[in-house]
Amino acid sequence: MSPATVARGSNPLRDERDRRLQRIAGPCGLVIFGVTGDLARRKLMPAVYDLTQRGLLPPGFALVGFARRDWADQDFAAVVHDAVREHARTPFRESVWRQLAEGCRFVSGEFGDEKAFDELARTVADLDEVRGTGGNHAFYLSIPPRSFTQVITQLSRSGLAEQNGDRWRRVVIEKPFGHDRRSAQELDDIVSGVFPPDSVFRIDHYLGKETVQNLLAVRFANQLFEPVWNAHYVDHVQITMAEDIGIGGRAGYYDGIGAARDVIQNHLLQLLALTAMEEPVSFDAQDLRAEKQKVLSAVRVPQDIGQHTARGQYAAGWQGGQQVIGYLQEKGIPASSGTETYAAVTLEIDTRRWAGVPFYLRAGKRLGRRVTEIAVVFKQAPHLPFERTATVELGKNALVIRVQPDEGVTMRFGAKVPGTAMEVRDVTMDFSYGHSFTESSPEAYERLLLDVLLGEPPLFPRHEEVDQSWRILDPVIEHWAAHGQPESYPAGTWGPESADAMMARDGRAWRRP
């Protein structure tokens, strides 16, 4: 017999019917800038370990840290070890760890230091030689935006960004992608001047969450929901991202940014896009992004911005049994700061599917509890063949996608109260992902890091989407900047009164999530 053909893209050991085989990234390494940061310790390093543990990273994988510390490779490995021990999802195994530790390298230096980058280039070349990383490296920039330019320029100067033939170089960047449309464009110019668009991965960790991907499954794998997913049946949509914490130690980052730029621009508008988009032709990156971009391009803020948005700033109060300080009293915040810690906006989508259906987005810190959810609220039945008294307690039907915590889906509908009289009351039907499914399902960063190493872009927003989000948000931010201070709200409540008034003007009210 003659052996099966092996060629690029034709591997006899891969069989599309063989669904047990998960894709392992090819030989490669990951370089993290800003390894001393919170994100690197709490999410990235544990995710790298979890991926190793699941057998999804290639043999010989290398992890390089770059920071302004005077560390040797072992010191860095010790830091990774502690981070893994504390935060990894999967059980700690000495053998798995040792393999990972063997590939740990550290380069010490400032972001502007040419010598340090030359050293990094040598380290990376050495890894290709010793560990067999094959010239494939991803650079994860877990650094403040002001250092972006420096690092990207240095990567370019030291030849680290050069890719040719089978060797790839990719760059991973975190939000914020600029602070308005213009700065986002400038940032993109810098990045795309060095890396081609396919090599730039913008991380929005919400898109890596199982529940967000479940939204696509709920919508497009079922016959039940899509037929009513439009202006005929939907009254409005509420997308909420509430945090119970304050700004903590992030004063330097948060002040001057605020809730709208921090989360609405990225997470909430991405959730909106996934909720409102048309069915993509396939789940390929190109098709998925095309639909998201299309719907984002139809989103607009109502004419009268003042009437349809609201903002607030938390004041001292009691939250969950603890007395907490207000935003202006936080360390490092100027007493005159006008930064909003709560933002709510009404958005309209000019498409046939959504005409007349407002999307209410709100995000805030120090709110009642930590919750992110998408609530699709349906219209009332056009006719209720009951006595009026039978349905006074009946609200609107709703479908709620609980993104975090307690991931799942809730459906709210009317049911008859047991007894002789006809009386209808709201009940809920619950699908709880979180109870058991997600207990051992991958973290968002695991999925996203693996996608970067595999070069799978569907879950990463493209610059065009970022640009659209700023186009939507810029007028709101400008309006707020011109209209004085945000209204204050006591910590531990559900935001300022103006937000409730904004809903009341439309004859609606916020859900208590």
Next chain:
Amino acid sequence: MIVDLPETTTETVNRRLVELRDSGGAVALGRVLTLVISTEDSGAEAAIRAANDASHEHPCRVIAVVGGNRRGSSRLDAQIRVGGDAGASEVIVLRLYGPLSEHGDSVVVPLLLPDAPVVAWWPGNCPDRPAEDRIGRMAQRRVTDAAACRNPRRALELRAEGHTPADTDLAWSRVTLWRALLAAALDLPPFEEVRSAEVTGASDSPSADLLAGWLAVALECPVKRVRTAPGTGLREVLLDRAGGPVVLSRPNGPVATLTQPGQPVRRVALPPRADSECLSEELRRLDPDPVFSAVLTRGLPMVTSGQARRDPARNGTRA
């Protein structure tokens, strides 16, 4: 919480389950499947533990049917475990005595979750033809474990003879990571055909047999199976190509090395998979696995037995 129900009926078990749900909030609505474990007394606890671990990914109702003494009169002892004692599942242990022990299916039927698929698992010895077994017949998926049978090689032969598309074996899921690494190695240049392959492993390792069968089917080249002492597990896979061999080797311990011509030796942690991990993989998909079917029925006969050959390219790594 553990509730013991000695000398009971399935009706009582069902009623207690509903009561527990109402009082303790042990809500079993998210359960996506019923896992029926058919086992002897000795392996029962280990199997239930593995199922509980797997339930964190696949919430399920676990029904362990434990065969007891066949003499004496018929008796059913039941035990319900919920909450912390059951992982993310609810566990019902049914111990059968006397003539009833031949009719395990009759106690399982009333306890199956409505409308949810049934998976049958034999963690130890299993019927010669699982698909014709009374419990096996009601399952959409039948999971056996050739390695845990008294005679693993014979077990694999029997699996092949009585194979249906709904059958699968843990010996197959144990090699998934090996297969993934080998497939990844062929994804990259140089794109050369594999002229022949060699799988080295314990004589009693059905996983090594299946891996060899898989290579034979997929690569359409001669595949040799080299047998080492029993209990030594899967040791090494060699794919011979024009430019030199690709060798994935795990001589001892949990670390494997991947050797390719002209490239540095790469190391990777490849510890043996726990039963719970394998079971999780089996529960992930309940549709037929045509690749496994092909390996079992077509691949195994294509593999030849033989000695390891001496090849200078391998640097004499074999101990």
